[in-house]
Amino acid sequence: MKKMKKDTIKNDSVGVVETQYYTFAGPGRKHKLESGDTLGLITLAYETYGTLNKDKSNAILALHALSGDAHAAGVHKGQEDTGWWDNMIGPGKAFDTNRYFVICSNVIGGCKGSTGPSSLNPATGKPYALDFPFITVADMVHAQRHLIDFLGIDKLLCVAGASMGGMQVLQWVASYPERVRSAIPIATALKHSPQQIAFNEVVRQSIMADPAWREGNYYEYGQPEKGLSVARMIGHITFMSDQSMEEKFSRRLKNDKFSFGFDADFEVEGYLRYRGANFVKRFDANSYLYITKAIDYFDLSGGKLIPHGKTVNTRFLIISFKSDWLYPSHQSQEIVRALKRRHVDATYCELTSTYGHDAFLVEVAEQTTLIKHFLDKTFNGYLVAGNYGI
Amino acid sequence: MESKNIHLDYRIIYSIIEPDSRVLDLGCGEGDLLYPLVRDKHVRAQGIELNDKAIQECVKKGLSVFQDDIENSLREYPDHSFDYVILNQSMQEVKKVDCVIHEALRIGNKVIVGFPNFAYIKSRLMLFFKGRSPITGSLPYLWFDTPNVRFLSITDFKNFCVEKNIRIVEAHYLGEKEIVHLCPNLLAMNAIFVLTKN
Numbered sequence: 001m002k003k004m005k006k007d008t009i010k011n012d013s014v015g016v017v018e019t020q021y022y023t024f025a026g027p028g029r030k031h032k033l034e035s036g037d038t039l040g041l042i043t044l045a046y047e048t049y050g051t052l053n054k055d056k057s058n059a060i061l062a063l064h065a066l067s068g069d070a071h072a073a074g075v076h077k078g079q080e081d082t083g084w085w086d087n088m089i090g091p092g093k094a095f096d097t098n099r100y101f102v103i104c105s106n107v108i109g110g111c112k113g114s115t116g117p118s119s120l121n122p123a124t125g126k127p128y129a130l131d132f133p134f135i136t137v138a139d140m141v142h143a144q145r146h147l148i149d150f151l152g153i154d155k156l157l158c159v160a161g162a163s164m165g166g167m168q169v170l171q172w173v174a175s176y177p178e179r180v181r182s183a184i185p186i187a188t189a190l191k192h193s194p195q196q197i198a199f200n201e202v203v204r205q206s207i208m209a210d211p212a213w214r215e216g217n218y219y220e221y222g223q224p225e226k227g228l229s230v231a232r233m234i235g236h237i238t239f240m241s242d243q244s245m246e247e248k249f250s251r252r253l254k255n256d257k258f259s260f261g262f263d264a265d266f267e268v269e270g271y272l273r274y275r276g277a278n279f280v281k282r283f284d285a286n287s288y289l290y291i292t293k294a295i296d297y298f299d300l301s302g303g304k305l306i307p308h309g310k311t312v313n314t315r316f317l318i319i320s321f322k323s324d325w326l327y328p329s330h331q332s333q334e335i336v337r338a339l340k341r342r343h344v345d346a347t348y349c350e351l352t353s354t355y356g357h358d359a360f361l362v363e364v365a366e367q368t369t370l371i372k373h374f375l376d377k378t379f380n381g382y383l384v385a386g387n388y389g390i
Numbered sequence: 391m392e393s394k395n396i397h398l399d400y401r402i403i404y405s406i407i408e409p410d411s412r413v414l415d416l417g418c419g420e421g422d423l424l425y426p427l428v429r430d431k432h433v434r435a436q437g438i439e440l441n442d443k444a445i446q447e448c449v450k451k452g453l454s455v456f457q458d459d460i461e462n463s464l465r466e467y468p469d470h471s472f473d474y475v476i477l478n479q480s481m482q483e484v485k486k487v488d489c490v491i492h493e494a495l496r497i498g499n500k501v502i503v504g505f506p507n508f509a510y511i512k513s514r515l516m517l518f519f520k521g522r523s524p525i526t527g528s529l530p531y532l533w534f535d536t537p538n539v540r541f542l543s544i545t546d547f548k549n550f551c552v553e554k555n556i557r558i559v560e561a562h563y564l565g566e567k568e569i570v571h572l573c574p575n576l577l578a579m580n581a582i583f584v585l586t587k588n
Contacts, residue, residue, distance in 0.1 A: 317449075333458075336456060336458075337466040340466040340467050340471075341466055341468060343471060345434070346436075346456070347449060347453075347454045348456045348458070349442075349445050349446075349449075349455075349457050369449070369450070370446065370449050373449045373450045
């Protein structure tokens, strides 16, 4: 997240925003999960930007990645951190809040206001910890659907997101195709590959190997900081590319000479430690376990995105990044192939970037051009440009 | 853009394509051919293009386009996915021409092929009198920077269709600014054929 001074909120920012909460699945109305378990009460934290128009046709649902939250744009009162997609959501930006109503909600299983393993279990009055049921990407999406119903929106103009957010985009189309006019899955996959599952398993093992994890019951004692920070360090390596690491750190030393000890000699070591240490302050270790598992279970391959013999009217814009080796372009191309088989109207673009998986947060200009025009076409249909005749 | 500025080949292809049809344009560039088709004839269009900048231009026009090379782009489509598959001024850049045309005829009911005629009189004269590789309006490149990997004449292509059992439904021969009626293999700079399976 970028820092922004309070007194310099830019013209293209949505300004000061407030997180809101929606609670459902109360007593007797528990929410059924894909695993067969149930969950209730469920609270979803969400934020909205822009104004919903009269016929409720301009709503866009932005979907966050693994460690994201409902705070996608603007700033919270008295705070300096801008939302995770602030450079893409705002007046005149890719998701133009002068024209569209943008919603972002924290996933279930998360720890930023939505019900997750760190929430209080109504049955015990204590945090769920490992009593929290296993959730899937489909469960996240079904919960969001309750929120969209609550907001009175029948059909979303667009669902958009990157990485795990992109999986939710695909799941929305698989589960509720008639409620999604367009879909923008970015740097994502139709299913998690063994390499991706492997990274997540190392992440989980590093958390669970920390004695401070205490089989998940650490809430009275504090986070398993060592395990969680190592887990996040692994993540950050996979979010960058060798080129972006070369550009950002090269072999530069923190001090002029080697310490001949196990301190952080290289800038890259310092960076990872800093990122790891920061993460434990803002993210619940059990949420990281549950959400990585949900991503690993994700698989809409083999006709599960759109069943054989059917098609959808949802338009697609699929974006990948050349240097992204965590969610490589061939996975986006697999989505494209699935759509071709079903004659779905779609655009696919592989953007040039050296930032690796992080590119979806950083490569603003080209994504903005693509998304802006794609949304415009979806919202308005064809605008005749000039006197182009034949 | 005024109509006189539009390439003659675009005008011909535009007139061939029926309203409301499904069209796949292989090597669609910036979408200058697909855009008026979508706008005026309510065509359901899909482009295939490799160039980054061209793709951005297509999206700006509201067109749907896949970033891919032509040879890899056809396999997943079910049979008869399109009414027309267009290969205009891109066939000569494809290595596996045979495969691509075969696939195009599988997924499209009709295939529209447009290509520069290597046996055009100006090419012949340049080769004969100057002893140099032809550079013409439709073959504007120097030998070392041409994207073309296939050099063919109208007669070559007709023979190819006979050999591959492909039916030519329509043929259009283009000079620099006008339609050519006589001796096309000598006088036409470009040719456009509409093909179907026999």
